[in-house]
Amino acid sequence: MQNMHPQAEKLLAYVDQQLSSNEMAEIKALLAHDPDAVAFVEKLQQIELPFAESFDFFLDQEVPEHFNKTKKQNLRWQWATSIVASLVVGLTLGYYASKINNEDHDNWIVRVADYHLLYVRDTVIETHLSSSEISDLKNKLGKALNTSLKIPDLSAQKLKFKRGQILDANGKPLIQLAYLPQDGLPVALCILQSNVIDSLPKSGVSRGLPYVEWSKNGLSYVIIGKINQQQLEAAALNAASQIAG
Amino acid sequence: MTDNTDTFDQALIKIIPRLRRYARVLAITADGSDELLQATLERALAKKLQWQQDTYLDRWLFTIMSSIWKNELRYRNTRKGNGVIHDINHLCDNSKENKPERTFLLTQVFKEVMLLSENHREAILLVYIEGIKYQHAADILSIPLGTLMSRLARARIILAEKFSETNETNNNAVIKLDEHRGNNP
Numbered sequence: 001m002q003n004m005h006p007q008a009e010k011l012l013a014y015v016d017q018q019l020s021s022n023e024m025a026e027i028k029a030l031l032a033h034d035p036d037a038v039a040f041v042e043k044l045q046q047i048e049l050p051f052a053e054s055f056d057f058f059l060d061q062e063v064p065e066h067f068n069k070t071k072k073q074n075l076r077w078q079w080a081t082s083i084v085a086s087l088v089v090g091l092t093l094g095y096y097a098s099k100i101n102n103e104d105h106d107n108w109i110v111r112v113a114d115y116h117l118l119y120v121r122d123t124v125i126e127t128h129l130s131s132s133e134i135s136d137l138k139n140k141l142g143k144a145l146n147t148s149l150k151i152p153d154l155s156a157q158k159l160k161f162k163r164g165q166i167l168d169a170n171g172k173p174l175i176q177l178a179y180l181p182q183d184g185l186p187v188a189l190c191i192l193q194s195n196v197i198d199s200l201p202k203s204g205v206s207r208g209l210p211y212v213e214w215s216k217n218g219l220s221y222v223i224i225g226k227i228n229q230q231q232l233e234a235a236a237l238n239a240a241s242q243i244a245g
Numbered sequence: 246m247t248d249n250t251d252t253f254d255q256a257l258i259k260i261i262p263r264l265r266r267y268a269r270v271l272a273i274t275a276d277g278s279d280e281l282l283q284a285t286l287e288r289a290l291a292k293k294l295q296w297q298q299d300t301y302l303d304r305w306l307f308t309i310m311s312s313i314w315k316n317e318l319r320y321r322n323t324r325k326g327n328g329v330i331h332d333i334n335h336l337c338d339n340s341k342e343n344k345p346e347r348t349f350l351l352t353q354v355f356k357e358v359m360l361l362s363e364n365h366r367e368a369i370l371l372v373y374i375e376g377i378k379y380q381h382a383a384d385i386l387s388i389p390l391g392t393l394m395s396r397l398a399r400a401r402i403i404l405a406e407k408f409s410e411t412n413e414t415n416n417n418a419v420i421k422l423d424e425h426r427g428n429n430p
Contacts, residue, residue: 004402009394012401018379044401047408051373054354058266067261067282200291230254241294 005040015044108169109213109222112176112190113206115167116224119186124162124178137164144173145193145219151177152189152239157231158182179225179235187225187232189239194220201236203229212236216243253293256302257286263375264306270370271314271363281318285310304377307385311367357407365400368393 005011007030013019014027030037129137134151142149144166151161159179167174175191194215201214210232211224221243223236264285268278288309289296296305358366371382372393383393 004395004399008398009391012394012398013379040402043405044398047405049354049404049408050351051354051358051369052376054351054358055266055270055370055374058269059262061262061265063261063265064279067265067286237294 005037007037008040011037011040012044015041108174108192108194108220109204109206109211109224111169112174112188112222112224113209113211115176116186116188116209117207119178119188121180121185124180124186127163127178129161129163134161141166141175141177145175145191147219149175149191150243152242154179154189154235154238156238157235159187159235162186181225181227181231185226187223187227187235189221189223189235192220193218196220201233201240203233214240216240252298253296253302257289257306260303260306261286263303264310266374267307267310267367267370268314270359270366271310272318273359277318281310281314284313284318288313301381303375304381304385307371307375307377308387311386353408354404357404361400361403364396365403368396369400372397 007027010019010023010027014024019027027037031041138149138151141164151164154161159181162178162180164175164177167176169192172193177189177191179187179189181187195218196215198217199213199215201212203210203212205211206224209224209226210229211222212232212235213220213222214236215221221236221239223232223239225232227235261282265278265282268281268285269275272278272281285306289306292309296302358369361369367386368382371377371385372379377385379393379397380390383390386393
């Protein structure tokens with residue numbers, strides 16, 4: 001095989017026409033007095049192969065359906081991952097205690113769903129908070145949860161923040177942030193202090209209402225409302241990202 | 246679609262055939278490449294909030310795939326015997342080689358590239374097939390620019406010599422290179 005020229009990289013870039021004008025001048029000067037460089041370039045230029053065309057047939061092949069479904073399955077997959085994580089941690093920290101907590105934890109979503117079913121568009125449409133009122137509200141709600149609360153901006157999902165309130169779930173403060181889509185019924189992001197382990201977002205339906213729930217740093221979150229599933233998942237990911245950030 | 250998540254999902258689905266091609270270039274076998282693609286898609290979806298909309302999704306995905314292959318799947322794949330090419334013909338099992346439009350030359354180029362070492366064929370794929378610039382390809386592979394270019398130059402010389410031999414030993418094949426000039430980057 002032909003030896004590699006010490007300037008092989010630059011000579012390749014020369015052949016591929018990827019050099020700046022200054023570098024091009026340097027290589028031309030080199031080629032004027034270095035026969036090895038000339039031979040190397042001639043070798044590279046000897047055959048131009050249709051690389052892209054030779055591999056294009058892959059792009060025409062039908063992609064197995066399960067790859068396109070990966071996106072839809074992903075939330076389920078993430079949930080499976082978190083279940084495994086729950087079990088591993090549960091075994092080390094005390095499985096039964098964790099199970100009892102999880103039962104309480106699941107109930108709160110049913111309570112949130114029951115409460116949310118009472119909401120109609122008019123429940124929140126007339127509420128208009130100024131930025132200073134939102135700031136005061138944020139402090140009040142954060143104090144109830146004993147944390148610094150962020151009110152996620154979900155305008156990317158066309159959800160406008162309308163109001164926040166403190167509710168009660170078995171003696172624990174439950175924060176409800178209400179958002180209104182451009183059309184249709186309100187969406188609520190609810191936050192509860194909990195001792196469940198961190199979990200990735202998972203989707204579900206409670207009382208006929210789709211929701212996405214997750215837990216992070218001692219707080220459980222659920223976003224719930226009758227909007228399309230994709231929009232709800234996007235809102236959940238957006239909220240989780242802002243809260244984490 | 247109106248939000249980042251929808252944009253991401255739609256763009257991801259469009260890129261799957263290209264990812265599948267990259268996976269095949271890395272893993273060679275259909276089973277190995279499907280496993281790699283599946284792992285890449287799952288990782289990408291789990292990390293999608295980290296993708297910034299004003300950056301190139303394809304490069305981000307290639308980076309994830311390259312990393313998964315090198316750090317997690319290559320060793321297992323090789324242990325299954327998939328890392329060594331025993332029979333060149335099986336590489337083209339899914340190709341259109343028997344269809345009239347797929348020329349002898351295209352099949353030969355495909356086979357010869359797939360017979361290169363992994364470092365060489367992935368460099369060829371990213372730069373000459375995907376059309377990614379040297380520096381970006383080096384970033385995807387987490388290698389210095391000079392290393393990438395050295396691999397490319399070496400691969401090009403190997404292929405040039407292979408096709409020179411073919412020309413010299415089989416004049417009947419008359420590889421019509423001139424017809425294909427202009428397709429290259």
